[in-house]
Amino acid sequence: MPARKKRGRAWLERAVIALLVLCIGAELVYWYRHRAIPGAKVSTPDWVTQELLPLNPYSRPATPLETVDGVVIHYVGNPGTSAAANRSYFANLALTHEAYASAHFVVGLEGEVLQCVPLTEIAYCSSQANDYTVSIEVCHADEAGEFSAETMASLLRLTAWLCGEFDLSSANVIRHYDVTGKICPKYYVEHPEAWEDFLSSLDALLAQEEAAP
Ligand SMILES: [Zn+2]
Numbered sequence: 001m002p003a004r005k006k007r008g009r010a011w012l013e014r015a016v017i018a019l020l021v022l023c024i025g026a027e028l029v030y031w032y033r034h035r036a037i038p039g040a041k042v043s044t045p046d047w048v049t050q051e052l053l054p055l056n057p058y059s060r061p062a063t064p065l066e067t068v069d070g071v072v073i074h075y076v077g078n079p080g081t082s083a084a085a086n087r088s089y090f091a092n093l094a095l096t097h098e099a100y101a102s103a104h105f106v107v108g109l110e111g112e113v114l115q116c117v118p119l120t121e122i123a124y125c126s127s128q129a130n131d132y133t134v135s136i137e138v139c140h141a142d143e144a145g146e147f148s149a150e151t152m153a154s155l156l157r158l159t160a161w162l163c164g165e166f167d168l169s170s171a172n173v174i175r176h177y178d179v180t181g182k183i184c185p186k187y188y189v190e191h192p193e194a195w196e197d198f199l200s201s202l203d204a205l206l207a208q209e210e211a212a213p
Pocket residue numbers: 073074075125176182184185
C-alpha cells in the first residue's frame with residue numbers, strides 16, 4: 001500500500017477513535033450529572049408518548065432537576081393547536097432561537113400526552129419555579145382556554161401519577177399564575193372555582209389510588 005494511503009487511513013482511524021471517545025465522554029458526563037436526582041428512578045407509563053426534544057440551549061438545556069416540589073399547570077395560549085404542534089414549536093427553537101421555552105409534558109385536545117423533556121432535567125416554562133417543578137402545557141379549543149373533557153381526564157391522570165411518583169399532594173399543584181401572576185391557564189385563573197374543582201378531582205383520584213391495593 002502506498003505510504004500516503006496508509007497515512008490517510010491511520011488518520012481516519014484516529015479521528016474515528018477520537019469521536020467515539022468524545023461521544024462516550026459526553027454520555028458519561030450526562031449520566032453522572034443526572035444519576036442521583038429524583039426523576040432518575042421514574043419510568044414512563046405506556047399512556048405517555050415520549051418524544052424528547054433535541055438537546056439545545058433554547059428548550060432542553062440538560063440542566064439537572066435536582067428537586068421536585070411541585071407541578072405547574074399551563075395553557076398553550078394558542079387555540080386549536082395540537083400537542084404535536086406545540087412540541088414541534090419547542091423542538092424548532094433549537095433552530096429559530098426565538099425564545100427560551102419548553103415543558104415536560106403537553107396534553108392534547110384528544111387527551112394525548114406527549115413528554116418533551118425528561119423528569120431528570122428542567123424545562124423552560126415556569127420562570128423562577130423551573131428549578132423545582134415539573135411543568136405541563138395543556139391544549140385548548142378556543143380563546144376562553146377551558147380544557148375539554150378528554151384533555152381534563154388526561155391532565156388529572158398525569159398530575160395524579162406525578163404526585164404519586166414525587167410524593168406530592170394537591171397542595172403542590174399550582175398554576176403558572178401562582179408563580180408569576182401571568183394569566184395562565186387563562187380559564188382557570190378567571191374561574192377560580194373551576195381550578196378548585198380540578199384540585200378536588202385530583203384529591204379524589206389520589207385518595208382512590210391510595211386506597212387501591
Ligand atoms: Zn404558562
